[in-house]
Amino acid sequence: MDIFLPIAHVDVSIWLILAFGGIIGLLSSALGVGGGFLLTPLLIFSGVPPIVAAATSATQIVGTSAAGSYSHLRMGNVDVKIAVPGLLGSWFGAATGVWVARILERSGHFGTMVSFVYIVVLTTVAVSMFWESVNALRRSRGGGQGASAPAAPGFASRLPWQMDFPISGVRHSVLLPFGLGAVIGLLPAIGMGGGFVLVPVMIYVLKMPTKVAMGTSLFQLVFTTLVVSILQAGLNHAVDPYLALLLILGSIFGVQIGTRLSAMLPAEQLRLLLAVVLIGVSIKLLFGLLIMPHFPISMVAGVQ
Amino acid sequence: MKKLLACIGFACAVFAAGGVYAADGLTVELSHAHVEITSHFTGKKILVYGVRSHPGAVIVKLVSPPEEVNLSRKIRIGPFWVNGAKVAVHGAPAIAYLLSSEPLDQALSPQQRARYGLTLADVLKGARAHAPPGALPNWRAALLTLKRRTGHYRLDGHAVNLASRHLFRAVFDLPADVPIGSYHIEVYLAHGGRVVARDDLRLAVLQPSFERRLARAAHDRSWAFGTGVTLLALAFGLSLSIGLRWFTRA
Numbered sequence: 001m002d003i004f005l006p007i008a009h010v011d012v013s014i015w016l017i018l019a020f021g022g023i024i025g026l027l028s029s030a031l032g033v034g035g036g037f038l039l040t041p042l043l044i045f046s047g048v049p050p051i052v053a054a055a056t057s058a059t060q061i062v063g064t065s066a067a068g069s070y071s072h073l074r075m076g077n078v079d080v081k082i083a084v085p086g087l088l089g090s091w092f093g094a095a096t097g098v099w100v101a102r103i104l105e106r107s108g109h110f111g112t113m114v115s116f117v118y119i120v121v122l123t124t125v126a127v128s129m130f131w132e133s134v135n136a137l138r139r140s141r142g143g144g145q146g147a148s149a150p151a152a153p154g155f156a157s158r159l160p161w162q163m164d165f166p167i168s169g170v171r172h173s174v175l176l177p178f179g180l181g182a183v184i185g186l187l188p189a190i191g192m193g194g195g196f197v198l199v200p201v202m203i204y205v206l207k208m209p210t211k212v213a214m215g216t217s218l219f220q221l222v223f224t225t226l227v228v229s230i231l232q233a234g235l236n237h238a239v240d241p242y243l244a245l246l247l248i249l250g251s252i253f254g255v256q257i258g259t260r261l262s263a264m265l266p267a268e269q270l271r272l273l274l275a276v277v278l279i280g281v282s283i284k285l286l287f288g289l290l291i292m293p294h295f296p297i298s299m300v301a302g303v304q
Numbered sequence: 305m306k307k308l309l310a311c312i313g314f315a316c317a318v319f320a321a322g323g324v325y326a327a328d329g330l331t332v333e334l335s336h337a338h339v340e341i342t343s344h345f346t347g348k349k350i351l352v353y354g355v356r357s358h359p360g361a362v363i364v365k366l367v368s369p370p371e372e373v374n375l376s377r378k379i380r381i382g383p384f385w386v387n388g389a390k391v392a393v394h395g396a397p398a399i400a401y402l403l404s405s406e407p408l409d410q411a412l413s414p415q416q417r418a419r420y421g422l423t424l425a426d427v428l429k430g431a432r433a434h435a436p437p438g439a440l441p442n443w444r445a446a447l448l449t450l451k452r453r454t455g456h457y458r459l460d461g462h463a464v465n466l467a468s469r470h471l472f473r474a475v476f477d478l479p480a481d482v483p484i485g486s487y488h489i490e491v492y493l494a495h496g497g498r499v500v501a502r503d504d505l506r507l508a509v510l511q512p513s514f515e516r517r518l519a520r521a522a523h524d525r526s527w528a529f530g531t532g533v534t535l536l537a538l539a540f541g542l543s544l545s546i547g548l549r550w551f552t553r554a
Contacts, residue, residue: 002346004480006511006519011346011480062534063541070542108376108390226534233530237523241533248537252544256552289384297440298387299450300374301398301481 007240008052009301014246016046021060021250028064028251029258030270036061036225037125039247040191041118041281048243049300050111051101054191055232056243061188061225063248065195067255069218077215079167079208082177086216089178090194090224093185098231101189105236111300114190115285121187122285125196126278133271140268168208168216177206181220188228195221329357329501332491338508339478342515347480350507352489353473360495361404361411362464362472367427368399368509369485375447377440391435391443398483400427400457403474407461413497420492420499424448424459455479484511 002011020042024035036057043053072078104110159173180201187194195217202213233239261270332354339348352364372394376387402424404411417423425448433443440446451457456479464474486506493501511519521529 002344002480004341004345006515007522009481059534059537063537063544065541066538067541067545070545106390108374108387112386222538226538229534229537230527230530233522233533234527237526239522239530239533241518241536244533244537245540248541249544252541252548255545256548289386291385293378293385295450295453296378297446297450298376298378299447299454301371 003242003246005048005052005240005243007238008048008056008243010047010049012046012048012243017243017246018250020046021247021252022254022257024060024247025064025251025254025256026258026261027254027274028068029255030261030265035064035195035251036188037118037122037192037196038278038281040114041285043243044111044114045284048240049238050114051105051232051236051238052240052243054101054114054189055229055236055238056240056247057191058188058225058232059229059239059244060247060251062222062229063244064251064255065218065221065225067252069215069222072211072215072218075211075215076167077211078219079165079212079216080219082165082168082170082172082206082208083216083220085174086177086181086220087223089181090185090220091227093182094188094224094228095231096182097186097189098228098235100186101232102235108300112289115289117190118192119282119285119289121192121197122278122282126275126282129271129278130275133268133275136268137266137272140266168206168212170207172206180205181224185224188225189232194224330362330491330493330503331355332489332503332505334489334505334507336507338510339482341482341484341509341511345480348478349475350478351473351475352491352505353471354491354503355470356472356493356501357470358493358495358500359469360493360500361406362466362474363404363408363411363422363492363494364401364464364474364476365422365488365490365492366399366401366403366476366507367397367488369397369483369487370395370431371398371483373447375440375443375450389436389439391433391440393431393433393443393447396431396447397427398456398481399478399487400424400451401476402459403463403476404461405464405466405472408459410461411494411497412499416494416498420490420502422492424452424457427457478509482509484509484516 001014003014004011020039024039027035027038039057039060040053043057044050069078101110104113159175161174162171163174164171184194184197184201187197198217198220199213202208202217203210208216229239332352335351335353336348339350356362372392373396375391375393376389378385379388402408402422408417408422412422425444428444428447431444435443448457464472466472486508489505489507491503491505492499
């Protein structure tokens with residue numbers, strides 16, 4: 001059963017989009033990530049124009065992360081005080097990112113840029129995730145102690161405006177979450193929510209407890225992707241409502257499955273599986289850039 | 305099959321009326337006067353059928369409204385193939401079909417083909433490119449090749465079926481990504497290398513009011529549209545999750 005997407009101007013299988021949403025929801029609940037980093041390339045492989053894929057992924061993350069952060073908020077896992085400077089930073093980064101996306105789209109380089117950034121980010125994340133889960137599995141089998149989190153960078157303690165964040169039990173300058181938010185906030189413009197970068201940064205750099213990091217990251221993600229989604233629709237006319245709602249519908253069911261699955265499967269094994277999938281996606285993107293094209297000229301319909 | 309029967313029925317009616325075809329030379333009809341692009345639209349087959357008064361080749365030309373298309377030459381940077389400067393082409397039809405009952409170079413003289421614009425290159429006459437100087441000077445040839453590869457431009461010398469001495473029919477596929485608007489269909493009857501009769505038709509491709517309003521709002525009121533869709537996504541995700549939790553708990 002196919003559906004015609006009025007903004008993307010392509011027809012896609014409803015079941016395929018629901019399945020994509022389901023996979024993303026599953027990952028989101030089992031691993032605490034938004035899933036945009038996998039969704040954007042999957043949509044591009046299905047024929048959705050890159051700019052619509054990136055923009056609509058942001059809209060989908062708004063819905064899915066709102067659902068996730070609501071549960072975390074009820075469980076007291078959201079540190080709103082540290083999320084506010086992080087959010088302000090990420091809005092700054094997001095506005096810059098969407099503006100850069102607009103320039104790249106107009107010059108015809110958006111698709112290529114997305115491929116390059118994805119290959120670099122996905123490979124880095126996949127390799128580190130792979131090592132982390134292999135080490136964790138080895139440690140759990142050997143019964144050894146987990147490695148301690150690396151110390152926060154020394155310069156961070158010398159920054160002005162230090163303050164206490166009681167829910168996370170840490171003390172930092174407000175400039176630290178602002179700066180980190182600004183850098184990670186660049187990613188939603190190309191369809192990555194940034195949750196998979198934000199969670200480890202919160203755990204290792206800001207030294208927040210894992211559950212609070214996951215809850216706060218999702219909470220922050222709602223508002224970052226909210227702004228990105230509005231900016232992408234306003235500036236680039238690239239948000240497809242049918243695609244977004246179908247993805248959210250699939251993802252909410254995926255979340256339910258993911259919650260049950262995560263109770264059965266250890267997170268390390270799920271991370272290992274995700275690392276393998278991400279390496280596969282990177283290789284496919286890399287081949288697209290390395291193989292000599294059949295015809296030396298490419299054609300893309302202009303998004304109206 | 306139903307369409308073919310309708311075609312035969314129509315032809316019989318024309319014969320019964322007597323003399324119509326003899327006067328006009330060519331009488332043509334479409335299986336659909338209009339096509340609606342709903343959310344379920346995944347392409348459509350359109351049948352062109354009719355009667356001819358004289359023997360000869362039948363040529364059907366279909367041209368859609370224009371769409372904006374961006375071309376770029378793939379350039380090699382190190383080991384990577386990336387897009388070069390963008391060439392934005394305006395005014396090129398999204399779809400152009402040139403179907404005939406025998407190859408066009410056999411049916412018509414080059415002068416006649418040029419006079420009636422019966423080559424694929426002719427459909428790009430009104431197209432204009434906005435490009436940095438020196439980027440892709442042969443964009444017309446590149447666009448023709450790419451459009452023929454995707455099937456959006458088609459030249460087929462055996463696509464019109466001459467069902468009998470007078471009847472003919474041709475089927476063309478409208479793909480899912482058709483632009484909305486009025487499509488021009490020109491049908492020619494060629495004999496002895498010359499056009500001896502011609503008939504013109506219009507096919508309206510419409511978007512029903514809801515989808516049209518949606519697409520127009522996304523463009524004309526993009527900020528309000530973006531805010532609305534994003535807040536809808538937020539509310540949808542939140543309410544689905546709360547509802548599902550409530551349902552599973554119950």
